[in-house]
Amino acid sequence: MKNPALLPVLVLASVAACAGGRPAADTIVTNARVYTGNPARPRAEAVAVKDGRILFVGPAKEALRHKGAATAVVDAGGRLVLPGFMDSHVHFVSGSLNLARIDLAGTKTVEEIQARIRAHVAANPGTGWVQGRGWMYPAFPGNMPHKALLDAVVPDRPAFMRCADGHSSWVNSKALALAGVDRATGDPPNGRIVRDEKGEPTGALLEEASSLVAKFIPEPTPEETLAALRVGLEEAARRGVVRVHGLGGEFEALDLFARLRDEGALTVRMTVAMWVDEPGPDEADWKAYDEARAEYNGEWLAVDGVKLMLDGVIDSGTGAMLDPYEGQKENKGKLFWAPEDYMKAVAAFNARGIQVSTHSIGDAAIRLSLDAYEAGQRADAGRDVRNKIEHAEDIAASDIPRFGRLGVIGSFQPFHANPEPGWIGSWIAHAGPEREQRAFAWRAVLDGGGRLAFGSDWPVVTIDPWPALQVAVTRRDLDGRPEGGWLPQHKVTLAEAVHAYTLGGAYAMHREKDEGSLEAGKLADLIILSQDIFAVDPLRISKTEVVLTMVGGRIVRDAR
Structure with missing residues (x-):
């Protein structure tokens, strides 16, 4: 009769190692077309993983030799497997916050931009700031937005729309008034208030001029x-x-x-x-x-x-x-x-x-x-x-x-x-x-x-x-x-x-x-x-x- 005290040890040993003393993988991704990114072995069929790291990369038959009693097997269905992608330049906080704001990306005309803003305002009534991002210059006459175009869809609430590039902003008359930006306001050192022929702000703010208005927007908690x-x-x-x-x-x-x-x-x-x-x-x-x-x-x-x-x-x-x-x-x-x-x-x-x-x-x-x-x-x-x-x-x-x-x-x-x-x-x-x-x-x-x-x-x-x-x-x-x-x-x-x-x-x-x-x-x-x-x-x-x-x-x- 087996000693009951040894049973947990035997179970652990079967989980931790496979036949031939190979370590058991936590997960094996198999039936895959693996592009490794490693010039020495650019292609493989399977990847075995243990403790958060790669245990083996190569033929599926060999990878499955690392299969233990608790190993999860992921069938890739013949699909392509790549190393995870890295994004070498993000602004993750603003990107995440932006997901809940008006998305103006891909818009090509003023009418399309206004339609998206109008729909958001209708779905989100109130008195607070209306924020969005994603417009680009060619959508507007003269390659620059004007406050009148934003006033037409948001006349009674402050509105702040960042350009896709993050270097320019478009605001309405309500936002300019709330921030106290008028013809007497000077340009900041690294920014410019776009003005009309009378010197009045048009609602387009370049570079650091955006902060003249943005500082009045309540920070998220x-x-x-x-x-x-x-x-x-x-x-x-x-x-x-x-x-x-x-x-x-x-x-x-x-x-x-x-x-x-x-x-x-x-x-x-x-x-x-x-x-x-x-x-x-x-x-x-x-x-x-x-x-x-x-x-x-x-x-x-x-x-x-x-x-x-x-x-x-x-x-x-x-x-x-x-x-x-x-x-x-x-x-x-x-x-x-x-x-x-x-x-x-x-x-x-x-x-x-x-x-x-x-x-x-x-x-x-x-x-x-x-x-x-x-x-x-x-x-x-x-x-x-x-x-x-x-x-x-x-x-x-x-x-x-x-x-x-x-x-x-x-x-x-x-x-x-x-x-x-x-x-x-x-x-x-x-x-x-x-x-x-x-x-x-x-x-x-x-x-x-x-x-x-x-x-x-x-x-x-x-x-x-x-x-x-x-x-x-x-x-x-x-x-x-x-x-x-x-x-x-x-x-x-x-x-x-x-x-x-x-x-x-x-x-x-x-x-x-x-x-x-x-x-x-x-x-x-x-x-x-x-x-x-x-x-x-x-x-x-x-x-x-x-x-x-x-x-x-x-x-x-x-x-x-």
Whole structure:
């Protein structure tokens, strides 16, 4: 007769190991077409997972040898399995809050914009602020909105509609009056109140001028923000995003992310940068960063690096350019930092081994960033800081090779290059024909030895990576226009684009040893797709749905 006292030990042993002494997996994903992202073994049939990490990647028969009594087997149904995607530029708090506001994304006419606002107001009566986001300049006469168009649908409540790019706002007369903004109000240092021929504000506010009104909008409570973050996490999991680089708003909400982490509700890994404004870090900034870095440094939530904002956007003529905007002889945009302050700040951060991510869109801002990063290399004492340039939408030809030479990461958002006229029209008009030729030059940066990390800048565009992936490989809008692609010399291959969303993102966040590809020992972050993006017409990539998302071996979305 067996000793009853030994039965629990025998059961545990059968669960923990399989025949031949192999460790038993917690989960095995099999009957799959696995694209590993690992050049040494690019394809596989199955993935075995244990304790949140990948135990085995390879043939299904061998993977099933890790099946124990308690192993869950996920039948992928012959579908494509990829490493989970990383979004290398998000604003997760504002993106999550925006999900409950008026969505103006994709609108092409004033009438369409007004219809969406009107429907929201009818469904949400009251006296409070009406907020939305997503309009783009070409929808309006003269490429700029006017308060009269908003007054027509919201006459009795303050209304605040952010442009998709986040750099301009459109407000109604009620909002201007509440904020006390009138013809006597001066422009802030890094912003402009658009005015009519009589000097009256038109309701369009550029860059920091938006804050003149935005500061009167009540801040959401912590509980409201937490509720929004839960919805945002669901959205990210639905789209197959497993890690994000938070570059504005997340640092101030670290306590809320920590609360979600401690509840086991944080289903997206977070790398968080601290935002620093001109003239650069003071003692309070250093203290805040050091304390946050010491407290938040785990696999799920980590503070790593800083974010600097160097210029505006080309669409509204606020991006810093080397030469005047097309048809605007006096306008080269503006740097938001004094160059000497910016250079000093980058050197100070790099000297402490801190990564700098700089918003630089115009060619003048990009050049200054490259100059500062080159100087920063002399200060970093060989530390592997991996500085990033965010957006880099119009790089001067002579500066393109510097990305590779200096080891600077090009952090691009492919869907920002969507060539749909309602989205890109103002950009092209302001840049002019010569500068247009180097728009969103992903291919040139890559060919010059540079590294790419792809993302969204959510809520500028959707966090959904699949439309962006389609644009990256076709340079055509979602309707397939223009034939042959807009500046097709800048498109990348599908394998290169997937790399920029996986290992490229992991490298940019100093996570490539643990994440970004499906290899034994790495964290078990993977997705199962509805279609094989390597086999379908590239113009159908945007139709991809995520069937299953796994993060750390835990299934956080299952739509099978």
